[in-house]
Amino acid sequence: MSFLLKAGLVYTGTREIEDGWVHVRHGVILEVGSGPPPEAGEVVAEPNCVAMPGLVNAHDHMYQWATRGYAPDGDLFSWLRALYPVWARLDAGTARIAARAAMARLLLSGCTLSTDHHYVFPHGRPGIFEALVESARELGLRFHPCRGSMSLGESKGGLPPDSVVEDEELILADTEAMIKRFHDPSTGSMCRVAVAPCSPFSVTPELMRESAALARRHGARLHTHLAETLDEERFCIERFGRRPLELMEDLGWTGDDVWYAHGIHLDDAEVGRVAASRTGVAHCPSSNMRLGAGVCRIEDLVRAGARVGLGVDGAASNEDSNLAMEAHQALLLARVSKASPQALDARAAWRMATAGGAECLGRDDCGTLEAGKCADIACFRIDDLAHAGIQDLLAGLALAPPARAETVVVNGKVVVRGGRLLTGDEDQIARDIAAESKRLREPE
Numbered sequence: 001m002s003f004l005l006k007a008g009l010v011y012t013g014t015r016e017i018e019d020g021w022v023h024v025r026h027g028v029i030l031e032v033g034s035g036p037p038p039e040a041g042e043v044v045a046e047p048n049c050v051a052m053p054g055l056v057n058a059h060d061h062m063y064q065w066a067t068r069g070y071a072p073d074g075d076l077f078s079w080l081r082a083l084y085p086v087w088a089r090l091d092a093g094t095a096r097i098a099a100r101a102a103m104a105r106l107l108l109s110g111c112t113l114s115t116d117h118h119y120v121f122p123h124g125r126p127g128i129f130e131a132l133v134e135s136a137r138e139l140g141l142r143f144h145p146c147r148g149s150m151s152l153g154e155s156k157g158g159l160p161p162d163s164v165v166e167d168e169e170l171i172l173a174d175t176e177a178m179i180k181r182f183h184d185p186s187t188g189s190m191c192r193v194a195v196a197p198c199s200p201f202s203v204t205p206e207l208m209r210e211s212a213a214l215a216r217r218h219g220a221r222l223h224t225h226l227a228e229t230l231d232e233e234r235f236c237i238e239r240f241g242r243r244p245l246e247l248m249e250d251l252g253w254t255g256d257d258v259w260y261a262h263g264i265h266l267d268d269a270e271v272g273r274v275a276a277s278r279t280g281v282a283h284c285p286s287s288n289m290r291l292g293a294g295v296c297r298i299e300d301l302v303r304a305g306a307r308v309g310l311g312v313d314g315a316a317s318n319e320d321s322n323l324a325m326e327a328h329q330a331l332l333l334a335r336v337s338k339a340s341p342q343a344l345d346a347r348a349a350w351r352m353a354t355a356g357g358a359e360c361l362g363r364d365d366c367g368t369l370e371a372g373k374c375a376d377i378a379c380f381r382i383d384d385l386a387h388a389g390i391q392d393l394l395a396g397l398a399l400a401p402p403a404r405a406e407t408v409v410v411n412g413k414v415v416v417r418g419g420r421l422l423t424g425d426e427d428q429i430a431r432d433i434a435a436e437s438k439r440l441r442e443p444e
Contacts, residue, residue, distance in 0.1 A: 001041035002030070003412055007051035007379060009393055010034075013355050013368035016394070022051065024375040027188060027412035032369050044414065048383040049406050050393050052350065053369050054112025054142075054376030055323040056357025058282035059223075059261040059311025062102035062116045062132065063087070063095050066436050068319045076229045076291050080159060083316060086440055087120045088163045092127035094436055099135040101433040102321055104421055106312070109322040110378030110405035112142055113358065113366055115311075117223060117261065119148025119198040121166055121174075129174075133182050133191060140415040140423045142189075142376065144361050145182070146196035146223050147175040149211070151203050157239065159201045168207050172214055179218045187365050188374055190411065196223040200244055201235045208251045215257070221362050222253060226260040229293050233265050245270045254279045259360040261311065263301070264294040271297060275304035280360035283352065285329035286320075287313030295337040298330065298352070299344060309357030324380070327353040328401035346398035375412040378405050 003024040010020030012032055021037040023030045031038070071082040099116070106114050116132055129147060136143035152158030153165040175195055183193040195215035197203040208224075215222050227233065227244045236244045245266060248254055254273075259280030266274065274281065283296045301308050310330060312321040327349040334344035358367030366374045380402045382393050390396030408416035415423050 004037055004040035004043045007046045007049050009050045011052040013053050024412045027375050029371055029373050029375050031371055046379045046407055049379040049381050051377055051379045053354040053367055054378045055110045055353045057111050057114035057311055057323050058309035058357040058360045059284055059313055060116050061314030062099045064314035064316035065098040065101040065433055066094050066440055067316045077231050084161050084164055088122050090120055090122055091125040092131045095128045096131040096135055097432045097436045099132050100429050103139045103141045104424055104429050105321040107408055107415055108404040109324050111323045112376035112410045115144040117146040117148050117196050119150055120164055129178050140410050142410055144192050146194040147178045148196040148198050150198050151207050172210055179220055185219055194221040194223050199225040205251055212252045222258045227265040228262040264296045271300050271304050275306035280307040282309050282311040282360055284311040284313035285333045287317040290317050295333055299334050307359040308352050309360040310353045325401045327398055331398050346395040349398050377409040379407040381406045
């Protein structure tokens with residue numbers, strides 16, 4: 001049975017089609033057009049909406065939904081030190097509750113494809129990674145979970161306490177097991193696994209090298225935090241005699257199968273090297289502002305030809321996971337950092353939130369609305385109080401970010417309709433995360 005979505009404006013990523021439609025069968029777009037639509041078994045009409053490619057979240061830590069609001073005035077390192085002891089109590093139940101909350105909020109914000117960089121695996125707590133994959137499957141989110149890791153504890157000069165780091169041989173063995181179990185590289189895949197040591201201050205160079213080799217043996221992508229703060233830069237220079245990007249280059253962590261989270265503190269030459277190597281950057285504006293980390297040079301990166309996507313980052317440093325809001329924040333932050341309203345426009349911001357994120361995640365089948373691409377679509381109202389009367393609809397949605405999407409389609413299936421989640425009980429998910437957050441705040 002085919003599916004037809006009609007909208008007042010269809011934005012494909014390159015074209016803007018008034019009174020357009022998207023025709024779908026078996027989770028794949030058959031045709032995008034205007035005028036008399038083809039016959040379809042199911043029709044969803046959204047005449048007061050803009051339909052655009054489903055948004056792509058290029059960086060997140062979903063378990064952090066259970067620890068929002070901690071260290072509200074801390075920088076990255078002090079924030080991490082406050083939260084590591086709480087995260088040490090994480091188990092599969094917590095991961096599942098937090099992931100369902102994060103994924104529900106992402107779907108409601110128009111996100112159809114998300115990664116999740118999970119790097120906290122407390123000793124003796126099995127089933128955490130599996131809980132993440134199962135949650136995405138239940139809610140209908142296209143998912144790229146990253147098997148993250150931390151191995152450099154305080155006793156060895158790292159930042160995290162020893163209680164939350166793992167043995168490197170066990171990390172590599174479990175990472176390979178998760179790839180073999182869950183990684184689907186096929187076109188239209190709903191789940192792909194990436195390999196993601198956490199950061200230069202929480203893993204050893206040896207683990208970075210071995211992780212890269214493991215990922216490339218299996219055709220998986222590589223992800224890590226990089227150049228997020230000046231503290232990280234000082235750590236790398238003092239410990240390794242290298243700036244963060246230089247360290248990654250030495251370790252084989254550049255290329256079109258790699259994407260970094262943040263990439264804030266890059267100099268002019270490094271911006272050029274990131275672009276030339278086809279390495280991706282996930283820009284997380286709200287989190288960067290919340291932690292006072294700095295401003296990613298997205299205008300310079302884009303002009304140099306780099307792949308740039310958007311991420312909400314973990315909810316403990318961005319207490320909401322509204323990806324449409326990140327397009328808004330990226331737009332304004334770029335303009336204030338360059339003191340120019342021409343630094344970034346709305347369509348460039350939406351490109352980062354869609355095709356740019358898909359490029360970071362290595363998806364050539366997502367990110368635009370075209371025949372043969374995955375049927376992942378987000379519809380946003382433009383007749384509500386926030387947007388009614390704005391002539392440039394795409395600019396209006398970026399300048400006044402929608403609180404939630406009206407309709408969301410993932411893999412040809414409607415998962416949000418009328419602004420409500422169809423694949424889970426939003427109110428119950430909220431009650432569950434409130435209870436779990438309270439439990440974690442209580443002393444053991």
